Amino acid sequence: MGTGEVSDDVVETAAEIAEMDIRGAATIARAAADALQTQAVESTATDVQTLDAELRTAARRLNATRPTAVSLPNALRYVLERAGGSDVESYRESVVTATGDLRERLESAQADLGRVGANRLRDGDTIMTHCHSTAVLSVVEAARDRGLDLSAVVKETRPREQGRITARQLRELGVPVTYIVDSAAHRYLDEVDHVCVGADSIAADGTVVNKIGTNGLAVSARERGVEVVVAAQTLKLDPATLSGHNVDIEFREETEILGPEERDDIGDIEVVNPAFDATPPRYIDAIVTEEGQFPPESIVTLMRDLYGTHPSAPWEDER
Ligand code: RUB
DSSP: OOOOOOOOOOHHHHHHHHHTOOSSSHHHHHHHHHHHHHEEEHHHOSSHHHHHHHHHHHHHHHSOOSSTHHHHHHHHHHHHHOOOOOOOHHHHHHHHHHHHHHHHHOOOOOHHHHHHTTTTTTOOOEEEEOOOHHHHHHHHHHHHHOOOOOOOEEOTTTTTTTTHHHHHHHHHHEEEEEEEEEHHHHHHHGGGSSSEOOOSSEETSSEEEETHHHHHHHHHHHHOOEEEEEEOOGGGBBBGGGGOOOOOOOBBBGGGOHHHHHHHHHHHHOOOBBBBEEOOOOGEEEETTTEEEEEEHHHHHHHOOOOOHOOOOTTTTTO
């Protein structure tokens, strides 16, 4: 890597996030912060201004990969707001320290919210999952550690079938799994006690943005009287929504749904592939975070306390 350029690690991490080799909001946050650290460590910059500019270019590149997961800009902001120093060595050190702190916070937050979420589960309960959420798995792990027997109905989650990852990891935790296609969810809701999902972004009014299909599942669950629990670290709170911004919904390649030949075979159709949807707060019973559980309508208080009303975007600032 030449002076002033982004490191190969940043380029590779950005590509892996865009291609979904690295995926899931919490995992994306950790990978992006780690890439910033590598940028700082491997930089050949000899002055602070150059190193600082490199870091902000790297952050812009990482931030452009997936528009919906707010944990990505929140993680970049966490590191860049703590980056600084009078010389290259101290600046580099500040980035390494901030990244390490963030990694520790992510790990302890995940374990803490797991314990909070486990308080909602009882021995013998069945949960229904959608997509693959490390936060939901942390809740299940905490419940299993307490000796609770749980079972799970796992939705496949088209088009990328992240349900397979969830099914494998639940089996590793000793949870019996019934695997269903997405359209069978309504039929099996009568057999479950809780719908447990993660989040990619949570808006100030308590709207939860998560994998496409979450909204329909939550509406069905409300109709059947099944509670909907969202497990999400506070890194998922989107402070930009405090000042009126909407959460961007990512649209992905249509080839994730239909290959070119299958599509040509059908004829002249339009294929659209929104990756996420927004579930209004009225369909959500609780948001479980490392700071405790909240009714969705009150999450705005926590958001203000943690992020203030006007979050910075240090990768856009001219210094
Ligand atoms: C993953 C997804 C997950 C959330 C929460 O979408 O929607 O439910 O990211 O995950 P994708 P976690 O596969 O498109 O990244 O709890 O691990 O942060």
